[in-house]
Amino acid sequence: MTVDRELTMSRAVVEAIGAEMRENEEVFYMGEDVADYGGIFDSTQGLLAEFGYDRIMDVPISETAYLGAAVGAAQQGMRPIAELMFVDFFGVAMDQIYNQMAKNTYMSGGAVSVPMVLTTAVGGTYSDAAQHSQALYGTFAHLPGMKVVVPSTAYDAKGLMHNAIRDDDPVVYMYHKRLMGLGWLPAPPGPKTPVPEEDYTIPFGKADVKREGADATVVTLGLHVHRALDAAASLAEDGIDTEVIDLRTLVPLDRETVIESVHKTGRLVVVDEDYRSFGLTGEVVSSVADEALDALEAVERVAMPDVPIPYARELETEVMPAAADIEAAVRNVQ
Amino acid sequence: MSEADRVPVVADGEWTDDVEEEEGVVVNWFAKPGRRVAAGESLCEIQVEKVSIDVPAPVDGELVEIVRDEDDEFTIGDTLAWIESEG
Numbered sequence: 001m002t003v004d005r006e007l008t009m010s011r012a013v014v015e016a017i018g019a020e021m022r023e024n025e026e027v028f029y030m031g032e033d034v035a036d037y038g039g040i041f042d043s044t045q046g047l048l049a050e051f052g053y054d055r056i057m058d059v060p061i062s063e064t065a066y067l068g069a070a071v072g073a074a075q076q077g078m079r080p081i082a083e084l085m086f087v088d089f090f091g092v093a094m095d096q097i098y099n100q101m102a103k104n105t106y107m108s109g110g111a112v113s114v115p116m117v118l119t120t121a122v123g124g125t126y127s128d129a130a131q132h133s134q135a136l137y138g139t140f141a142h143l144p145g146m147k148v149v150v151p152s153t154a155y156d157a158k159g160l161m162h163n164a165i166r167d168d169d170p171v172v173y174m175y176h177k178r179l180m181g182l183g184w185l186p187a188p189p190g191p192k193t194p195v196p197e198e199d200y201t202i203p204f205g206k207a208d209v210k211r212e213g214a215d216a217t218v219v220t221l222g223l224h225v226h227r228a229l230d231a232a233a234s235l236a237e238d239g240i241d242t243e244v245i246d247l248r249t250l251v252p253l254d255r256e257t258v259i260e261s262v263h264k265t266g267r268l269v270v271v272d273e274d275y276r277s278f279g280l281t282g283e284v285v286s287s288v289a290d291e292a293l294d295a296l297e298a299v300e301r302v303a304m305p306d307v308p309i310p311y312a313r314e315l316e317t318e319v320m321p322a323a324a325d326i327e328a329a330v331r332n333v334q
Numbered sequence: 335m336s337e338a339d340r341v342p343v344v345a346d347g348e349w350t351d352d353v354e355e356e357e358g359v360v361v362n363w364f365a366k367p368g369r370r371v372a373a374g375e376s377l378c379e380i381q382v383e384k385v386s387i388d389v390p391a392p393v394d395g396e397l398v399e400i401v402r403d404e405d406d407e408f409t410i411g412d413t414l415a416w417i418e419s420e421g
Contacts, residue, residue: 004369008362008379183361183381192362 003194008181010042012154012195013119016161017044017081019199021051024079027165030057030066031083031119041121041180043083063093067118071100074116079165084120087136087174101170102145115168117161122150123176123223123273124316126185130308133316135222137272138279140172141250147171147204148250152179152225155193156248159202166201176222176273190226205252209261213243216330217261219284220271221247224321228271231326242330250280255287259295262288266297267333271326276303298333302326341393341417343377345402347410358382359407360414365397377415380408395419 007015021027028051029044035058038045048056059066063084070082084090090097097118105113124133141148149164149171151157157175164171179191210225211232218228225246232242243261247254262268268288270281281301288296302321310316345358362379365371376388377397391397395417402414 004366005364006366007364011364181362183379183386184384186361 003196005194005197006192007154007158007195008187009151009154009157009175009191010039010045010180010182012158013043013161013175014045014047015195016158016199017165018047018050020079020162020165021047021055026078027081028055028057028078029081029083030059030070032059032061032085034058034083039083040085041175041177042182043119043121043175043180063089064096067093067096068100070116070118071096071104071114074101074114074170075104075112079115079117081117081119081165084118086132087120087122088131088134090120090136090139098143098145102143105169106145113168114170117164117171117173118146119173119175121177122174123178124309124320125178125223127311127313127316129311133309135174135176135272135274135304137174137221137250137274138283140174141253141280141283142278145170146251149173149204149248150221150250151175151248152222152246153191153193154181154195156202156208156246158195159200160204160248162199163201163204167204174222178223179226188226190229202248204249205254206248207254207257208246208248209243209257210246211242211244213241213265215241215265216267216269216333217243217245217258217265218269218271218326218330219245219247219258221250221280222273224271224273224326227321227323228326230323231330234323234327235330240330240334253283253287255291258284259288259292262292263295266295267330268296268298269300269302269326269329269333271321271329272301272303273321274304275306276301277306279303300329300333302329339418340398341395341419342413343389343392343415343417345380345389345408345410345412345414355383356410357407358410360402360404361386363400363404365391367397367400369397371395371397371417380414389414391417393417393419
């Protein structure tokens with residue numbers, strides 16, 4: 001079937017949320033500026049008109065209060081979606097997130113489940129400085145008890161959101177601001193894709209091989225899927241054939257697809273917008289080393305250096321992994 | 335099909351209550367040429383004076399031509415696309 005319409009990532013997310021809300025009256029959305037404003041990254045655009053203030057709920061500026069409320073509602077059988085406006089703000093509500101949301105299922109011996117979705121905006125590239133530009137993928141993936149989803153295209157964003165809302169466990173759904181397709185923050189080519197009008201799900205823990213290649217494996221997620229594809233296109237001009245893997249979810253992590261690819265290419269480049277130390281790049285490299293050390297001929301990591309992300313555009317561009325950095329890393333492992 | 339069946343999608347400026355600017359830019363197209371569209375469906379998103387506005391299809395029909403692509407600028411009154419109407 002050909003799909004003759006394309007959606008931005010924000011609209012694909014909203015379409016999935018709207019469909020789930022129509023289907024199940026226990027689903028509701030709360031967060032800061034999500035009702036009248038429609039979400040500062042358009043994550044709830046248009047939903048208030050259909051569902052009203054009882055189900056699209058603006059909350060006071062207390063992440064502790066409303067994330068705690070979401071955990072309670074979830075334990076009582078509702079399916080809340082709670083938005084943390086910027087992932088950087090997790091600190092003020094970390095107990096609600098990692099002690100309550102992530103662990104109550106286990107602390108209650110399975111007496112309750114916490115079927116909620118924590119949506120949150122991540123990433124930089126637009127001069128928003130150190131407190132509004134982080135990816136923090138590793139922070140959430142590190143703590144047991146939460147599934148972690150990072151879509152890179154509108155098609156994936158819709159299918160993963162359907163799956164997230166239907167999941168009986170807490171899911172952290174991290175959307176990259178630069179991919180949402182906003183007028184004031186234009187997306188690069190790539191995230192806007194054909195999106196079927198009907199519902200569909202994308203299972204967690206299934207990476208997507210975005211481009212097949214025999215010479216190197218590039219593993220990444222979110223915005224950097226598109227930068228890796230740009231690098232791969234450029235490398236192809238020099239006859240270097242790069243495989244690009246979009247992880248799509250960090251928890252669960254599809255190690256099998258990565259290892260299978262490294263068996264083919266022998267060369268691994270892991271690209272992450274999150275900080276270099278104690279994060280995704282180290283995790284993927286060590287996972288491959290655990291299972292397929294013999295196959296591994298060369299490894300490179302491309303990640304945000306361990307510094308607070310600068311405000312100045314030139315400095316932010318300097319620290320943020322670019323397509324050229326990925327290209328150089330792939331050349332280094334040849 | 336005759337020219338008369340072609341209905342323009344016009345940046346008609348009906349949104350100008352809060353917006354004084356006469357020029358804008360097309361940000362996103364959601365429909366591709368060849369798509370059967372329903373009246374009221376969002377065809378594209380335009381931006382005027384930092385305000386994002388959805389432009390709906392004026393009639394049921396087939397989107398046959400996009401005149402202003404993404405990133406193209408327009409002036410109020412310009413035709414953004416053409417629809418071949420049904421019936």
